Amino acid sequence: MARYHFIGIKGSGMSALASILFDLGHEVQGSDTTEYLFTQKGLDAREITLLPFAAANITSDWILIQGNAFNAENNVEVAAAIAQNIPLVTYYDFLGEMTRNLMSVGIAGTHGKTTTTGLFAQVFADAKPTAFLIGDGTGKAQENAEVFLFESCEYRRHFLHYSPDYAVITNIEHDHPDYFKDLDDVLDAFNHYADLATKAVVACGDDANTRLLQTQTPVYFYGLDAHNDVRAINVQRTTAGVRFDVQMQGRIIGTFQLPFFGDHMILNSLAVITVGILEGLEASQIEASLQHFHGVQRRFHLEMIGDQVVVDDYAHHPTEIKVTIQALKQKYPERELVIAFQPHTYSRTATFLHEFAEILSQADCVYISEIFASAREAKGTVHADDLIALIPNAKFFAPEKLHELRDHHNAVVVFMGAGDINRLIPDYRKLEN
Numbered sequence: 001m002a003r004y005h006f007i008g009i010k011g012s013g014m015s016a017l018a019s020i021l022f023d024l025g026h027e028v029q030g031s032d033t034t035e036y037l038f039t040q041k042g043l044d045a046r047e048i049t050l051l052p053f054a055a056a057n058i059t060s061d062w063i064l065i066q067g068n069a070f071n072a073e074n075n076v077e078v079a080a081a082i083a084q085n086i087p088l089v090t091y092y093d094f095l096g097e098m099t100r101n102l103m104s105v106g107i108a109g110t111h112g113k114t115t116t117t118g119l120f121a122q123v124f125a126d127a128k129p130t131a132f133l134i135g136d137g138t139g140k141a142q143e144n145a146e147v148f149l150f151e152s153c154e155y156r157r158h159f160l161h162y163s164p165d166y167a168v169i170t171n172i173e174h175d176h177p178d179y180f181k182d183l184d185d186v187l188d189a190f191n192h193y194a195d196l197a198t199k200a201v202v203a204c205g206d207d208a209n210t211r212l213l214q215t216q217t218p219v220y221f222y223g224l225d226a227h228n229d230v231r232a233i234n235v236q237r238t239t240a241g242v243r244f245d246v247q248m249q250g251r252i253i254g255t256f257q258l259p260f261f262g263d264h265m266i267l268n269s270l271a272v273i274t275v276g277i278l279e280g281l282e283a284s285q286i287e288a289s290l291q292h293f294h295g296v297q298r299r300f301h302l303e304m305i306g307d308q309v310v311v312d313d314y315a316h317h318p319t320e321i322k323v324t325i326q327a328l329k330q331k332y333p334e335r336e337l338v339i340a341f342q343p344h345t346y347s348r349t350a351t352f353l354h355e356f357a358e359i360l361s362q363a364d365c366v367y368i369s370e371i372f373a374s375a376r377e378a379k380g381t382v383h384a385d386d387l388i389a390l391i392p393n394a395k396f397f398a399p400e401k402l403h404e405l406r407d408h409h410n411a412v413v414v415f416m417g418a419g420d421i422n423r424l425i426p427d428y429r430k431l432e433n
Helices: 013-023 036-046 076-083 090-103 115-127 154-160 181-194 263-278 285-288 318-331 347-353 355-361 385-388 397-405 421-430
Strands: 003-009 028-032 049-052 062-066 089-092 103-108 130-133 140-142 145-152 165-168 202-204 219-223 230-238 240-248 249-259 301-305 308-315 339-340 365-368 394-396 412-418
Touching: 003 013, 003 076, 013 028, 013 036, 013 090, 013 130, 013 140, 036 049, 036 240, 062 076, 062 090, 076 089, 076 103, 089 090, 090 103, 090 145, 090 154, 103 115, 103 181, 115 130, 115 145, 115 263, 115 285, 154 181, 165 181, 165 263, 202 263, 219 263, 230 263, 240 263, 249 263, 249 285, 263 285, 263 318, 308 318, 318 339, 318 412, 339 421, 347 355, 355 385, 365 385, 365 397, 385 394, 397 421, 412 421
Parallel strands: 003 028, 003 062, 028 049, 062 089, 103 145, 103 165, 130 145, 165 202, 202 219, 219 230, 308 412, 339 365, 339 412, 365 394
Antiparallel strands: 130 140, 230 240, 240 249, 301 308
């Protein structure tokens, strides 16, 4: 048994990794801000010790795992470790070592990573001893884990530290404009990631940019289009979900009836089905597991509040907003669609300002809050009013305007964004109709 201290344990990846190591029998503790974050749910359930940042936490009898956001300039614990000459292991280097020790699947892509990783976890944990790390802060390991499933993030090319058996790529678009210069820069990163896979790349062939991948690793393309290796055909979409047959290299391998909404969920399922079949799972076994998938934190999470369907959704890029709107219109075609959107980072808002406006205009009513500033980007020149001016049915939103959302009776009300807008949902539950 080893002893691990996590610097920044409430980070989404860090909290998940801490939970995995705890489940594997190791002693785990960590430090972070004292503010409650949804990512600590699993840590609290395991009664893992959470400490405020302090130099005194750093001693040589712990293996120190350093969160990506922290360095000697902004964190007293990192500075103390360096001063005491105590080794630090970065989060992504530790994860990289795990990918080499277990049969591993790294789920990457500009959008859909978290939900797809959750789908993988549902299927493989039902079939084999599995450890999984999901970007919503969820991590879990079964005893004697043979399989490691993990969300693999492209930001700052962190995923190039990994060496998965399967590199899953859900799509490729220009995002993180504070780091990636343009789409070519993003493609370059994904090309290198694909080369690191030891068995195969499993990529969405309906996405034009994944078709631009140049890798020596064998590639299995999945999707709805005819030119894919693995296809969903005979697709039926209803207010109860979706039904489709899966054709793999010309042969029907099974029929899948799933309680999912939106074509993106068909595509995400195909990624799991492809790897599952390649790893020897039966189609019926995969379908049964997928039917029990109940989602991941902050991704299309639905609840009833009064006469409204209230949705907590993490979408923060135009493409993600588009697929969420598509899914909600499939499931609730007769209800008014109201979106309270919190833009995430100034650079992303400025880069995709007109795309945000075009997609959000598909909702019946849109409320736009101030832009959520990230730790890496505290200010910018674009503002909420710039986006509001481009959307005919938009107005400004702030916590004190929360009651206005209740005026939309029998509506679908979406709290959308990657910042902290979901923190308003508990207060929203308390409002009178």
